Amino acid sequence: QVRLVESGGGLVQAGGSLRLSCVVSMTFDSLLDITDMGWYRQAPGKQRELVAYITSGGRTNYLDSTKDRFTISRDNAKKAVYLQMNSLKPEDTAVYYCNTVSEMWPWGQGTQVTVSA
Numbered sequence: 001q002v003r004l005v006e007s008g009g010g011l012v013q014a015g016g017s018l019r020l021s022c023v024v025s026m027t028f029d030s031l032l033d034i035t036d037m038g039w040y041r042q043a044p045g046k047q048r049e050l051v052a053y054i055t056s057g058g059r060t061n062y063l064d065s066t067k068d069r070f071t072i073s074r075d076n077a078k079k080a081v082y083l084q085m086n087s088l089k090p091e092d093t094a095v096y097y098c099n100t101v102s103e104m105w106p107w108g109q110g111t112q113v114t115v116s117a
Contacts, residue, residue, distance in 0.1 A: 002026040002105040004098055009111030012088055020083040020111060022098030033076045036101040039083045041094035041113075052083060053101050065091070088115045 008020040020039065024032050038053035052062045052072040060072050071084040081098050095110040 004105060004108035006096060006098055006108050006111040009096060009113045011114045011116065013116050014089055016088050016115070017084070017086045018088065018113060020085065020096055020098075020113075022081040022083075022108070024079045024081070024098075026079070032079055037072075037074060037081045038099060038101045039070075039072060039081070040097045040099060041092075042097070042110075043091075043094040046094075048097070050101070051096070054081065085113070088113075090115045090117050 003025040005023045005025070006020060008018060010018060012018055026032065034056045036053055036055045039051045040048050041051050042048040049063065051066055052060065052070055054060045054072045054074050062070060069085065069087045072082065074081045083096070085092065093113060093115050095112050097107055097110040099105055099107060
């Protein structure tokens with residue numbers, strides 16, 4: 001059984017920064033070490049989209065609109081995945097979630113990010 005808990009969201013002004021955290025609770029801890037993980041977001045009225053992902057080997061990839069502003073990282077020892085978001089824009093406003101790249105696990109509650117102009 002897997003549980004995803006996201007945190008770190010909030011209300012910031014455009015140009016500000018936030019660091020999101022995702023803690024993974026699972027029966028087989030070592031499974032996270034070999035799992036490619038991603039951060040997703042869903043804005044009101046829009047479909048959920050993959051913002052960034054990090055492979056088990058540490059390779060990263062980003063949505064074009066977040067390149068050079070967002071950084072995804074992971075700490076397998078802490079069973080955590082992070083998303084550092086800089087130079088935030090109003091269009092980054094959304095609920096942010098983490099999950100595997102294949103969306104394999106039950107979704108967590110997400111964390112709300114609101115960027116004011």
